[in-house]
Amino acid sequence: MTDDGPFGDDDNPFGDLPFFGDLSKLFQTSGPINWEAAQQFAQSLATEGTSEPNVEPADRIKIEQLARIAELQVANATGLDPTSTGNPAKIVTVTRAEWARRTLDAYRSLFERLAGRLTSAPPDSSPEAPEAQLLGGLFQFLNPMMMAMTSGSMAGHLAKQSLGQYHLPIPRVGDDVLVLSTNINEFADEWSIPVDDVRLWVCVHDLTFHSVLSIPHVATAINEILGDYIDGFQSDPMALESKLGELEVSGSDPMDLQGQLQSILGDPEALLGAMRTSEQDTVVPKLEALLGVIIGYVDHVLDEVGSGLIASIDLLAEAFRRKRVTAGPSDRFVTRLLGLDLRPEVIEEGARFVAGVIERAGEGGLRRLWEIPQNLPTPNEVAAPGLWLARIDLPDTPQS
Numbered sequence: 501m502t503d504d505g506p507f508g509d510d511d512n513p514f515g516d517l518p519f520f521g522d523l524s525k526l527f528q529t530s531g532p533i534n535w536e537a538a539q540q541f542a543q544s545l546a547t548e549g550t551s552e553p554n555v556e557p558a559d560r561i562k563i564e565q566l567a568r569i570a571e572l573q574v575a576n577a578t579g580l581d582p583t584s585t586g587n588p589a590k591i592v593t594v595t596r597a598e599w600a601r602r603t604l605d606a607y608r609s610l611f612e613r614l615a616g617r618l619t620s621a622p623p624d625s626s627p628e629a630p631e632a633q634l635l636g637g638l639f640q641f642l643n644p645m646m647m648a649m650t651s652g653s654m655a656g657h658l659a660k661q662s663l664g665q666y667h668l669p670i671p672r673v674g675d676d677v678l679v680l681s682t683n684i685n686e687f688a689d690e691w692s693i694p695v696d697d698v699r700l701w702v703c704v705h706d707l708t709f710h711s712v713l714s715i716p717h718v719a720t721a722i723n724e725i726l727g728d729y730i731d732g733f734q735s736d737p738m739a740l741e742s743k744l745g746e747l748e749v750s751g752s753d754p755m756d757l758q759g760q761l762q763s764i765l766g767d768p769e770a771l772l773g774a775m776r777t778s779e780q781d782t783v784v785p786k787l788e789a790l791l792g793v794i795i796g797y798v799d800h801v802l803d804e805v806g807s808g809l810i811a812s813i814d815l816l817a818e819a820f821r822r823k824r825v826t827a828g829p830s831d832r833f834v835t836r837l838l839g840l841d842l843r844p845e846v847i848e849e850g851a852r853f854v855a856g857v858i859e860r861a862g863e864g865g866l867r868r869l870w871e872i873p874q875n876l877p878t879p880n881e882v883a884a885p886g887l888w889l890a891r892i893d894l895p896d897t898p899q900s
Contacts, residue, residue, distance in 0.1 A: 532615035534644045535604070538652035542600035545656025552595050559681040560593045563699050567591035570703035573805045579867055580711040583675045584719070589710050591703060592676045599678055600659040604651060606672045610726060610838065611651045615644075617733045650837070663687060663698075664706035668840055669791050670726070671719035677706050691819045697812045701802070701820075704809075708801045712794055717873040725787045729839035732780035780839065787839055789879040792850030795842065797869065800854050849882060856885035868892060 546552075571582060571589065582589040594602070658667055665678040679702055688695040713719055799817075806813040825844050857866050868875055874892075881888035 532612050532644060532647065533651060534648040535608070537645065537648040538604055538655075539601060541649055541652025542604055542655040542659070543597045545653055546596040546600040546659035548660075552597050555593050555595060555681050559685070562696065563591060563593050563679060563681065563703070566696065566700045567703045567707070569809070570700060570707050570805075573809065574704060574707045574711060574801065577801050577805050578708065578711055580715070580870065582707060582711050582714070584714040584716055585675060587675050589707055590676050591707075592678050593681050594678050596659040596680060596682060599662065599680055600652075600655040602678060603655045603658065607651070607655075607670065610670075610730065611647060613727060614730050614733065614837070615647045617730055618647075654837070664702045666706050666709040666713075668838075669709065669713065669722075669794055669842075670838075670840075671713040671722055672710075677710050679703070679706065687819070687823075691815065693812050693815055693819065697810045697816060700810055701806060701813070701816050704802055704805050705798065708798045709794075712797065712870065715870050718794075718870065718876070721790060721873065721876055722787075725783060725790065726838060729780055729783045729787065732777045732783060734777055776836075784839055784841070785879045788841070788846045789850075789882040790876060791840070791842060792846045793853055793869070793877060793882055794850070795847050796850030796852075796854040797866070799847075799851060800858075800866075853877065853882045853885050853888075857889065860886065860889055865889065 574580075575582065659680070661667060661683070662680055663683050664680070665672065679699075684698050684702060685695055687693075688698045713722070803813070803817070806816070810816065824842075824847070854866065857869075869877070877885075877888045881891065
């Protein structure tokens with residue numbers, strides 16, 4: 501089966517966006533990304549262009565009540581502070597539009613770093629070549645709009661899929677943890693699971709993630725690896741020339757030409773000219789190893805806490821596992837963009853590492869994962885937890 505672009509013909513992230521009627525505004529920006537346009541794209545996709553109702557007060561109150569239970573259970577299970585400030589984490593129930601807006605703000609530095617890389621000249625380009633100068637100038641002109649489309653569409657699509665804040669395991673600043681009551685209700689209906697079970701499960705899931713990702717040296721490690729991955733991209737203005745060369749201008753009426761242009765802009769991966777390099781190949785194993793262990797740890801805490809609180813924990817775990825592994829085209833584009841290709845084998849290896857540590861050194865040994873920066877495991881140690889235990893001087897003996 502052929503790939504018709506990162507989102508496929510039936511899932512064009514920009515297909516329903518009314519930006520062509522006011523195209524000039526998209527280019528009016530002094531920065532690398534037109535953030536006003538990105539917010540408009542994100543909210544239009546998150547709400548599917550309709551008026552979104554406010555969160556139901558009853559939903560908000562119930563989630564806040566369950567969040568207090570989850571916070572105590574997560575603190576007891578992990579021994580971690582819930583936030584980097586030491587203050588209690590605050591579960592905030594939001595609409596899809598609000599989630600998309602705040603997610604764009606949270607990921608802003610990553611996207612601006614990516615925009616900077618994609619507008620830099622390829623190392624083997626010749627600045628004297630007229631065509632290189634023309635394409636480079638055109639690329640820099642179009643880039644703020646293309647990055648706005650890409651970042652906005654990412655946030656908008658994720659807002660329709662996420663149950664909580666950590667659909668992607670990227671650290672966020674602050675004490676708020678966002679949950680989406682609309683998506684939680686739909687997920688509960690789809691799987692015929694009591695909605696309070698799903699609410700509590702999401703609270704435990706996201707508070708555990710927040711506790712781990714709020715550890716300063718863990719957040720620093722992830723952000724540095726993500727930055728290294730982004731810095732490995734090299735722009736390819738010739739990709740833009742190739743796409744624009746597909747336009748059939750002669751004999752086309754304006755509406756047909758607009759449709760062609762919108763179809764071309766619906767392939768952000770080609771337009772961004774993002775080219776994966778050998779430098780990125782050395783970064784990905786580090787990112788996958790660290791995030792695989794974090795996900796394995798969160799899943800372990802969920803099992804430990806949920807087994808005593810949530811009657812439908814087994815069904816919930818299976819439903820979420822299927823949700824996690826059945827990524828759509830928009831998810832796959834995001835993974836290619838940020839290096840977050842959390843394939844089932846990556847998650848399974850993280851789970852085996854966590855189980856191996858517990859088998860040899862118990863829960864106390866597992867907690868040492870987060871104590872100091874030097875205790876974060878390497879890719880080789882994730883594959884062989886005994887190596888990690890030996891390095892941090894824990895006894896490699898079975899626990900009764």
